[in-house]
Amino acid sequence: MILGYFDERIVCNKVNSLGHLSWAVTLLVIICYTAPLLQACKEVPMGLNCGIVGLPNVGKSTIFSALSSAPAEAANYPFCTINPNIGMVSVPDSRLDKIVELIPTEKVIPAMVEFVDIAGLVAGASKGEGLGNRFLASIREVGVLVHVVRCFENPDIIHVANRIDPANDIEIINIELALADLETVDKRYEKVSKLTRLDKEAAKQAATLLPILEKLQEALGNGLAARTLNLREEELKLIYELHLITLKPMIYVCNIDEESLNAENPYVAIVKEIAAAENAETVSICGKIEAEIASFETKEERSEFLAAVGLEESGLVQLIHTGYRTLGLRTFFTTGSDENRAWTFHAGDKAPQAAGVIHTDFERGFIKAEVYNCSDLFKYGSEQKVREAGKLRIEGKEYEVRDGDIMHFRFNV
Numbered sequence: 001m002i003l004g005y006f007d008e009r010i011v012c013n014k015v016n017s018l019g020h021l022s023w024a025v026t027l028l029v030i031i032c033y034t035a036p037l038l039q040a041c042k043e044v045p046m047g048l049n050c051g052i053v054g055l056p057n058v059g060k061s062t063i064f065s066a067l068s069s070a071p072a073e074a075a076n077y078p079f080c081t082i083n084p085n086i087g088m089v090s091v092p093d094s095r096l097d098k099i100v101e102l103i104p105t106e107k108v109i110p111a112m113v114e115f116v117d118i119a120g121l122v123a124g125a126s127k128g129e130g131l132g133n134r135f136l137a138s139i140r141e142v143g144v145l146v147h148v149v150r151c152f153e154n155p156d157i158i159h160v161a162n163r164i165d166p167a168n169d170i171e172i173i174n175i176e177l178a179l180a181d182l183e184t185v186d187k188r189y190e191k192v193s194k195l196t197r198l199d200k201e202a203a204k205q206a207a208t209l210l211p212i213l214e215k216l217q218e219a220l221g222n223g224l225a226a227r228t229l230n231l232r233e234e235e236l237k238l239i240y241e242l243h244l245i246t247l248k249p250m251i252y253v254c255n256i257d258e259e260s261l262n263a264e265n266p267y268v269a270i271v272k273e274i275a276a277a278e279n280a281e282t283v284s285i286c287g288k289i290e291a292e293i294a295s296f297e298t299k300e301e302r303s304e305f306l307a308a309v310g311l312e313e314s315g316l317v318q319l320i321h322t323g324y325r326t327l328g329l330r331t332f333f334t335t336g337s338d339e340n341r342a343w344t345f346h347a348g349d350k351a352p353q354a355a356g357v358i359h360t361d362f363e364r365g366f367i368k369a370e371v372y373n374c375s376d377l378f379k380y381g382s383e384q385k386v387r388e389a390g391k392l393r394i395e396g397k398e399y400e401v402r403d404g405d406i407m408h409f410r411f412n413v
Contacts, residue, residue, distance in 0.1 A: 048344075049086075049114035050251075050323040051142030055169050057157055058150040059255040059287040061085070064117035066290035067316055085117040091324055092317050093331060095374050095404060096342050102377055103335045111331050111342040113324050116142055136180050140243045144326045145250045146319070147173060151267035151284075152257035166270045170252075175223045181244045182220035188242060189213045209238055220246070228278065249326045250280040253319060255287050262310050281322055285315035330403040333374060334358070335383075351399040355409045365413035371395045374404045 052060045068087025090110040100108055118138045139145070149166045150159065192210060196203040212235050219229055225246035231239075236247070252275045254268045268284055275282045293314055296302045306314065331342050332354055345354045351371075356363030376391040377383065386392050401407070 048327060048329070049116055049142050050144045050146050050327065051116045051118050051139055052146045052148060052253075053118050053139060053173065054148035055150070055159075055172065057159060058148045058169070060148045061117055062287040062291055063148060063253065063255065063285060063316070063319075064115060066287065066294040067115050067320070069294050087115050087117075088112045089115055089320055091320055091331070091342070091344075093342055095331075096333065096340065098378060099333060099335060099374060099406070100340055102381060103340060103383065105335070105337055105340040107339045109339065109341040111324075111329075111344045113320065113327070113329065113344070115146070115323070118142075136177075136245070139177070139245050143248065144323055145245075145248050146253055146323060147250055148253045148255055149267075149271050151254040151265055151271065152260070154257070164267065166254075166267045167274065170271070170274055171223070174225060174246075177245045178220045178223050178225060181226060181242075181246050182217065184242050184244065185213055185216045185220060189217065212239060216244075225250070225278070250275075250278065251319070251322055251326060252280055252282045254282060254284045256284055258286055258289060258309075260284075261286055261289065281326065283315060283319045283322055285319060290314060290316050330401070332401055332403075332405040332407050334408065335406060345401055347403075349401055350397060351395055351401060351407075351409075352397050354401045354407065355411065358409070361413045362409050362411050365411040366397060367410040367412055369395050369399065369410065370408040371399065371405050373402060374406055377406060 052064055054060050064085060064087060067089050068085075089112065091113055093110060096108065096110060116138065147170070149169055150164060151166055153164055189210070192206045192213065195206045212231070215229055215231075216226055216239070219226060226244045227247050227249070239247075252271050254265070254271050256265055256268060260268065265284075268282075272282050289309060289311075293302050293305055293316075296305060302314070306312070328347050329344050330347050332345060334341050334343065343354070343357050345357055351369045352363045352366040355366050355369065370392060371394075372383075372386050372392045376386050376389070380386050380389055380391070383392070
């Protein structure tokens with residue numbers, strides 16, 4: 001299943017003659033300005049994927065390979081990943097396992113989330129260093145940034161700065177992303193500023209946008225992410241068209257060694273302190289261990305290995321859940337003798353939108369939905385007993401879907 005948003009594009013017909021050059025210039029400027037404003041009138045969507053970023057040789061591709069079980073090229077030299085690797089990753093969900101126990105079925109399909117392995121950034125990437133332009137373009141397309149930070153010593157694995165310094169590594173990435181955004185904001189500021197001299201209405205609209213751009217210029221110029229400004233929803237809509245990288249939520253992944261699995265790691269403490277200041281989440285992962293876990297074929301083998309190394313849960317499972325939640329994604333279920341399935345929806349979606357995840361006809365012809373939460377199924381033991389307990393409800397178009405709902409849709413097209 002492929003989920004996504006389609007943006008309307010404003011297409012302007014060519015004008016053969018306008019009679020006067022000044023009118024042509026004014027019309028062109030108004031069109032260029034109002035297009036992003038019309039775009040901003042819509043809700044601000046976010047890409048449905050997580051982009052893995054970081055300096056070269058921090059373990060991004062190793063972690064991606066373990067995530068997707070589709071090996072990315074992992075090598076001990078910078079830029080071994082030039083084109084982004086894309087992997088669809090199943091979302092582990094114990095609720096789906098329990099549903100299958102209570103409602104037997106022929107096929108089980110989990111929810112999915114996309115991870116993108118983006119090549120390593122280096123200092124100067126915003127100016128094109130180390131193939132920076134291509135990497136930054138890939139980053140702009142993702143919804144959440146997963147920043148892998150090296151938190152282990154190993155003289156056999158080269159570090160681009162020849163030392164392990166998580167704070168400096170994070171600063172390099174954050175400054176490069178901020179500078180890339182600053183260049184975008186500066187260009188828009190220059191364009192919008194010219195409008196104040198050409199058209200009164202455009203000047204009035206520009207007066208709303210310019211203060212926001214000025215705030216962004218100050219923050220980005222100081223190496224701060226745009227998300228630290230905590231812009232209001234209406235402000236975010238006005239700058240949506242800029243696709244700023246540093247507005248994206250950030251998850252820091254501490255790539256640790258085996259010795260740190262059940263022990264304190266001073267490098268991890270540094271990353272957690274930085275993340276707390278940014279209101280970002282952190283996950284600790286041993287890339288080497290996760291690669292070994294991914295090599296096992298059965299769930300039983302993986303469980304035995306986790307127990308042997310003293311872990312209750314794989315670090316990748318934590319990362320998948322964190323990424324899924326940070327993207328604003330939630331899960332509802334459909335059940336039947338042929339298939340039990342977990343479906344992905346956005347928090348806040350109403351019943352017709354959830355139905356549209358399955359098929360557009362379901363949304364277009366939505367009538368009602370039979371709904372109960374999986375917690376009720378676990379409590380009563382069967383759908384029949386859920387009905388008898390009065391927990392199965394008929395909901396209409398205004399019902400806001402809850403995480404864990406089990407739904408059966410009624411529709412007509």
